[in-house]
Amino acid sequence: MKNNSIEIIKQGRRLRRRRWILVTSLLFILAIALCCAMLLLGNTIYPVNDVIRTLSGEQIKGVTFAVNTIRLPRMLAGLFAGFAFGIAGYIFQTMLRNPLANPNVIGITSGSSAAAVFCIVILHTSNTVVSIVSVIAALITVILIYLLSKGRTFSIGRLILVGIGIQAMLDAFISYVLLKGDQQDIPAAIRWLSGSLNGSQMDELPPLVIAVLICTPIVLLLGKHLSILELGEQAATTLGVRTDLARILLIVSSVCMIALATATTGPIAFVSFLAGPIAKRIVGIGFSSIIPAGLVGANLVLAADLIGQFAFEVRFPVGIITGILGAPYLIFLLIRMNRKGDL
Structure with a gap:
C-alpha cells in the first residue's frame, strides 16, 4: 500500500514535469515564431533568405536598413522587455500572494515612468541617465510603499491600497511635467507613456539585456524560496528561509528588470499583470512558473505589437493593445475577489 502511494506521487510528479517542459517549449517556439514575424513583416515583406543573409552581415539594398536598423531593435526590445515585465509581475504576485500586487497596479512602474518622463521632457538627458534614474526611482518607490504600508503588522491589502x-x-506628477514641458517634447513623451516599440535603437538595449541576463539566474536560484514565501511569513520562517534577505534580493532583481524595461519601451500596460496568472494556469502546480511567465510576457508584447501594426487601418502602440486585453481581466479579477471577500 505504501509503495503504491509513493509510486502514484512519483507518477504525478513526472506528469507535472512533462507538462512544464511541454508548455515551456511551446511558449519558446511561439516566441521564436513571433520574433521571425517581426523581422519579416512590415511595409515590405522580405523573403526569409534575404533576412537571414542580412543578419549574417551581408549588405542587401533596402533590406539591410529595414531589418538591422528598424525591425531587429524593435523585436529585441519587445522580447526582452516582455520577458522582464512577465517575470517581475509573477514575482510580486507570488511573493505577496495577491494577483493585484504587481508593479503596474502598486505604483512601481509609475515611479520609473515619472523619473523617465522628467529626464526626457525637462532635463533632456541621455538614455543611459534615463535608465539609471528609472531604476533608482523604482527602488525609492518600493521603499516608500513598504514604509507607508508597514504599520504595526505587515498587510498585503494595505500595501496594495498605498x-x-x-x-x-x-x-x-507626470501630467504636471507634460503640461510644463516644451510642446515639441510632448508627442514623444505621450507616445512613450502609452508603451511603444517605435523608434527602438540597438544602443538603447544593452542595459535591459544585461539586467535580464543577470537578474533572471538570481531569481531562478531563489525560486524555491519564492515558492515557500507564497505559504506565508510564519511558514517560511519555520522552514528555515531567511525571508528578509530572500525578499530583498527578489525585489531588487525584479525592480531592476522592470525599471529598465520601462525606460526602454515605456510602461507597456498589463503585461506584468497578465503574464503570471496565464503562466500558472497553463503550466499547473508543482513547478516554478518563472520562465513560463517571462515567455508569456514576451509573447504578449510581440503579438500585441504585430496586432497593433497590421490588424487595423491605423497603427497603434503596443501598450494600447495590451491595455485592451488587460482591462477586462482586471475587472473580472476585482469582481471575483470581491465575491470571495479578498477585497
Whole structure:
C-alpha cells in the first residue's frame, strides 16, 4: 500500500514535469515564431533568405536598413522587455500572494515612468541617465510603499491600497511635467507613456539585456524560496528561509528588470499583470512558473505589437493593445475577489 502511494506521487510528479517542459517549449517556439514575424513583416515583406543573409552581415539594398536598423531593435526590445515585465509581475504576485500586487497596479512602474518622463521632457538627458534614474526611482518607490504600508503588522491589502495611492500621485506628477514641458517634447513623451516599440535603437538595449541576463539566474536560484514565501511569513520562517534577505534580493532583481524595461519601451500596460496568472494556469502546480511567465510576457508584447501594426487601418502602440486585453481581466479579477471577500 505504501509503495503504491509513493509510486502514484512519483507518477504525478513526472506528469507535472512533462507538462512544464511541454508548455515551456511551446511558449519558446511561439516566441521564436513571433520574433521571425517581426523581422519579416512590415511595409515590405522580405523573403526569409534575404533576412537571414542580412543578419549574417551581408549588405542587401533596402533590406539591410529595414531589418538591422528598424525591425531587429524593435523585436529585441519587445522580447526582452516582455520577458522582464512577465517575470517581475509573477514575482510580486507570488511573493505577496495577491494577483493585484504587481508593479503596474502598486505604483512601481509609475515611479520609473515619472523619473523617465522628467529626464526626457525637462532635463533632456541621455538614455543611459534615463535608465539609471528609472531604476533608482523604482527602488525609492518600493521603499516608500513598504514604509507607508508597514504599520504595526505587515498587510498585503494595505500595501496594495498605498501603492494605488502612490500611483495616482505619480500619475498626477507626470501630467504636471507634460503640461510644463516644451510642446515639441510632448508627442514623444505621450507616445512613450502609452508603451511603444517605435523608434527602438540597438544602443538603447544593452542595459535591459544585461539586467535580464543577470537578474533572471538570481531569481531562478531563489525560486524555491519564492515558492515557500507564497505559504506565508510564519511558514517560511519555520522552514528555515531567511525571508528578509530572500525578499530583498527578489525585489531588487525584479525592480531592476522592470525599471529598465520601462525606460526602454515605456510602461507597456498589463503585461506584468497578465503574464503570471496565464503562466500558472497553463503550466499547473508543482513547478516554478518563472520562465513560463517571462515567455508569456514576451509573447504578449510581440503579438500585441504585430496586432497593433497590421490588424487595423491605423497603427497603434503596443501598450494600447495590451491595455485592451488587460482591462477586462482586471475587472473580472476585482469582481471575483470581491465575491470571495479578498477585497
